[in-house]
Amino acid sequence: MSAMSPSDTQALITEVLEIYPEKAKKDRAKHLAVNDPSLEQSKKCITSNRKSLPGVMTIRGCAYAGSKGVVWGPIKDMIHISHGPVGCGQYSRAGRRNYYVGTTGINTFGTMNFTSDFQEKDIVFGGDKKLAKILTEIEQLFPLNKGITVQSECPIGLIGDDIEAVSKKAAKEIGKPVVPVRCEGFRGVSQSLGHHIANDAVRDWILGNRDTDTSFVTTPYDVTIIGDYNIGGDAWSSRTLLEEMGLRVIAQWSGDGTLAEMENTPKAKLNLLHCYRSMNYISRHMEEKYGTPWMEYNFFGPTKIAESLRKIAGFFDATIQANTEKVIQKYQAEYEAVIAKYKPRLQGKRVMLYVGGLRPRHIIGAYEDLGMEVVGTGYEFGHNDDYDRTLKEMGSATLIYDDVTGYEFEEFVKKVKPDLIGSGIKEKYIFQKMGIPFRQMHSWDYSGPYHGYDGFAIFARDMDMTLNNPCWSRIVPPWQQAAA
Amino acid sequence: MPNVMIRVKENGNLLFYIAKKDQEEEIRTVECDSDSEWGGEIELTDGSRYYIDPMTPRPTFPTTLRFKRL
Ligand code: SF4
Numbered sequence: 001m002s003a004m005s006p007s008d009t010q011a012l013i014t015e016v017l018e019i020y021p022e023k024a025k026k027d028r029a030k031h032l033a034v035n036d037p038s039l040e041q042s043k044k045c046i047t048s049n050r051k052s053l054p055g056v057m058t059i060r061g062c063a064y065a066g067s068k069g070v071v072w073g074p075i076k077d078m079i080h081i082s083h084g085p086v087g088c089g090q091y092s093r094a095g096r097r098n099y100y101v102g103t104t105g106i107n108t109f110g111t112m113n114f115t116s117d118f119q120e121k122d123i124v125f126g127g128d129k130k131l132a133k134i135l136t137e138i139e140q141l142f143p144l145n146k147g148i149t150v151q152s153e154c155p156i157g158l159i160g161d162d163i164e165a166v167s168k169k170a171a172k173e174i175g176k177p178v179v180p181v182r183c184e185g186f187r188g189v190s191q192s193l194g195h196h197i198a199n200d201a202v203r204d205w206i207l208g209n210r211d212t213d214t215s216f217v218t219t220p221y222d223v224t225i226i227g228d229y230n231i232g233g234d235a236w237s238s239r240t241l242l243e244e245m246g247l248r249v250i251a252q253w254s255g256d257g258t259l260a261e262m263e264n265t266p267k268a269k270l271n272l273l274h275c276y277r278s279m280n281y282i283s284r285h286m287e288e289k290y291g292t293p294w295m296e297y298n299f300f301g302p303t304k305i306a307e308s309l310r311k312i313a314g315f316f317d318a319t320i321q322a323n324t325e326k327v328i329q330k331y332q333a334e335y336e337a338v339i340a341k342y343k344p345r346l347q348g349k350r351v352m353l354y355v356g357g358l359r360p361r362h363i364i365g366a367y368e369d370l371g372m373e374v375v376g377t378g379y380e381f382g383h384n385d386d387y388d389r390t391l392k393e394m395g396s397a398t399l400i401y402d403d404v405t406g407y408e409f410e411e412f413v414k415k416v417k418p419d420l421i422g423s424g425i426k427e428k429y430i431f432q433k434m435g436i437p438f439r440q441m442h443s444w445d446y447s448g449p450y451h452g453y454d455g456f457a458i459f460a461r462d463m464d465m466t467l468n469n470p471c472w473s474r475i476v477p478p479w480q481q482a483a484a
Numbered sequence: 485m486p487n488v489m490i491r492v493k494e495n496g497n498l499l500f501y502i503a504k505k506d507q508e509e510e511i512r513t514v515e516c517d518s519d520s521e522w523g524g525e526i527e528l529t530d531g532s533r534y535y536i537d538p539m540t541p542r543p544t545f546p547t548t549l550r551f552k553r554l
Contacts, residue, residue: 284489284546384505385507
């Protein structure tokens with residue numbers, strides 16, 4: 001299918017919406033839009049961060065997922081209790097591939113599942129006693145933990161437990177931070193509010209802990225990586241670039257991060273924000289309270305990397321700026337070779353994305369570096385400010401969909417016929433069975449890292465491996481193929 | 485009466501950020517905008533207007549203030 005005009009795209013949206021009852025149609029229409037890069041503001045064309053309609057298939061998560069799974073979970077030397085019934089934590093355990101170094105169960109706890117395993121009696125009589133007991137037990141069994149967080153699941157808010165009081169008492173007893181997080185799953189419309197709640201908990205219970213402690217020796221080149229969850233090692237491949245520039249990365253939030261790093265973050269000179277959606281709150285707070293500037297960057301694909309590196313260097317002196325040019329030059333041969341190898345195999349292919357956080361806009365550059373075109377994109381739980389940032393990245397007349405439903409996404413794909421889809425595990429097998437190459441872009445389909453120059457090489461290889469896989473020509477079984 | 489965080493944008497203009505609505509908007513005009521005083525009626529680039537009693541001295545940004553919607 002050739003490029004679509006705005007009216008074609010609009011017609012497609014109308015056609016897909018046709019099947020809905022009147023009320024649902026009206027509501028969903030606000031979440032689907034034809035991109036117009038000349039618009040400054042997304043609110044003119046798309047509504048986001050609203051409650052999903054009952055009856056449609058959404059792939060959003062809950063506030064607990066946003067707090068435990070995304071923001072707090074990767075902090076490796078703290079123990080995160082999934083407070084409530086066992087399922088919420090167990091079914092999401094270690095699914096996000098936040099890599100870290102350390103000995104699991106001794107000094108790091110990333111892939112383990114701690115839960116208070118609520119039973120009927122805890123719901124009826126309250127779980128505070130149980131929580132207190134767990135906190136002491138954890139301290140005995142895992143003395144090298146640096147702190148504990150209590151991640152509330154739905155029942156905690158419903159039965160009105162006072163986890164704050166228990167946490168405060170336990171913190172005194174064990175002499176380590178114990179952080180109660182009110183991230184019950186029913187709060188908000190998606191995991192997005194969980195990020196916000198988690199950010200607020202960091203602000204209230206962690207961030208100021210070392211404000212009066214001056215023992216940490218700072219340098220003028222201290223930066224932090226905020227909103228990189230080290231999926232498949234992403235933060236590491238970003239960190240090396242920053243270090244080669246001559247900067248010192250003093251904290252990673254929160255992939256492969258530690259409590260001490262978070263506490264020292266206010267001492268940084270610049271906060272580098274990768275996932276805007278999940279950590280802009282804390283960055284804004286630090287700017288207000290400590291005067292630390294923050295900037296958004298994008299380490300997907302050489303064009304955006306170079307752009308971001310230069311922008312970061314702009315905050316520092318001439319030596320850093322000169323170093324930056326050297327870094328870009330150093331990797332030039334490498335990424336040019338990647339492009340030379342894969343671009344001919346991927347040129348002109350069309351991609352549709354539907355992911356969370358930052359990726360629906362951030363990865364576009366990486367695809368473009370490979371000569372591919374993103375023809376549709378959307379966020380699971382984005383807000384207006386995310387779409388504001390997306391409009392400019394996308395081509396004219398491309399599709400933009402917010403909290404797209406299972407049905408809509410399938411119909412769009414049938415009509416737009418992309419060559420590749422990048423989305424989550426819940427969509428993966430549907431589209432693969434439809435015979436469309438698919439990459440799971442939440443945890444890089446068990447691959448990665450994709451950030452940085454090293455990551456770009458892996459990204460390009462993975463896209464080629466998926467798109468040009470011979471299996472796609474074997475989707476129709478021999479007995480159904482038209483006789484030659 | 486939304487709580488608004490005002491910060492200086494990369495291009496030097498002031499950014500009006502309403503956390504509750506995730507709305508980021510540049511400020512186009514400020515009624516009283518001098519070194520000694522800041523506030524009054526404020527117009528954003530999308531045309532909406534807000535009011536805050538003028539403050540002395542001029543606050544340092546970023547800061548969170550309470551505005552009245554006009
Ligand atoms: S919505 Fe509630 S019960 Fe479901 S996973 Fe989230 S916290 Fe657990």
